[in-house]
Amino acid sequence: MVFSVKTYNNINQIGLKELGNGFQIDGDLAENPDAYIIRSQNLHDDVFPSNLKAIARAGAGTNNIPVDKASEEGIVVFNTPGANANAVKEAVIASLLLSARDYIAANTWTNTLTGDDVPKQVEAGKKQFAGTEIAGKTLGVIGLGAIGARIANDARRLGMNVLGYDPYVSIEAAWNISSHVKRVNDLKEIFANSDFITVHVPLTPDTKGTFGAEAFGLMQKGTTIINFARAELVDNAALFDALETGVVKRYITDFGTEELLNQEGITVFPHVGGSTEEAELNCAIMAGQTIRRFMETGEIVNSVNFPNVKQPLSAPYRITLINKNVPNIVARISTAVSDLNINIDNIINRSKGDYAYTLLDLDENDKTKVDDLVAKFEENDNIVRVRVIQGN
Incomplete structure (x- = not known):
């Protein structure tokens, strides 16, 4: 039996080889396929084909998939947790260093200089970019899954004190977290004691607006917040107030909205935290393996709407x-x-x-x-x- 798969968003071809010879990819049967493999394709307005049995998201988040509708129609939705974890971890570590030393503003200022005396201008103006070191500072990590655990461990290796919060951390993830990472049982401890905070939790009704007026009210002045998880975890109105009062020194995110652009103290990157060549390959491999296993054996692993x-x-x-x-x-x-x-x-x-x-x-x-x-x-x-x- 040959299974049909329709792909969106240029899924890595090497990863798709994991499907094996029993699968036809984007072929004649793709109009009514057995499975989708997607990245960022928005499916919320789509009508699912009658034959569709599975959707694999080559990435961790599934906000672009109407999961409830899929469940009602008996479609299993998969993701690839951990496949891009190292890429996001490196993006967060880079953001920590960039924010502490304000290298982006320093580069922007340097590129405005002209004339034969640029070296003298650099020497005269560099004091405004004298930053701080992250060693000895405290990093609060909210969410100790595949990404958060890696960040916590590497931050410790860079000399930071690390606080971690995750009431739902899995046993597997817990084994991978350094014993030097202090686990806390209350988010308030993260907000009150951190110089830097990075968040790695899914968007749910409970996590929406995690960073609101109450949270900012607990923070010490000069806190840096890094959000590579979901835009809605932060209440932007409360954030702007916290920036104005100096409670938040810098907010770094890769979820750009118009109101965040060109704001002092806010650094917005395109949503490429997990978009490395290696991560995209890992995601495609995991998605291919997951779909093959499900179609050939019926086994479910890494589904967001059905149990393993x-x-x-x-x-x-x-x-x-x-x-x-x-x-x-x-x-x-x-x-x-x-x-x-x-x-x-x-x-x-x-x-x-x-x-x-x-x-x-x-x-x-x-x-x-x-x-x-x-x-x-x-x-x-x-x-x-x-x-x-x-x-x-």
């Missing part, structure tokens, strides 16, 4: 079910199987929010009976999508 579900495929047939998270659904599935005198080799069901995902492995070689079972499932209003995968 892994189970070796050894049975003649596997049925995957995306269903509404309602009571007794597993019992109903089992009953439907037994009614057709089919044995269950293995079953695993995991829920996430309003939906659940089931891998149902059948000890049955009769394709007709399997097709009858699929038809039965498709008649159930609580089951959104059914797939059949043939085992080896």
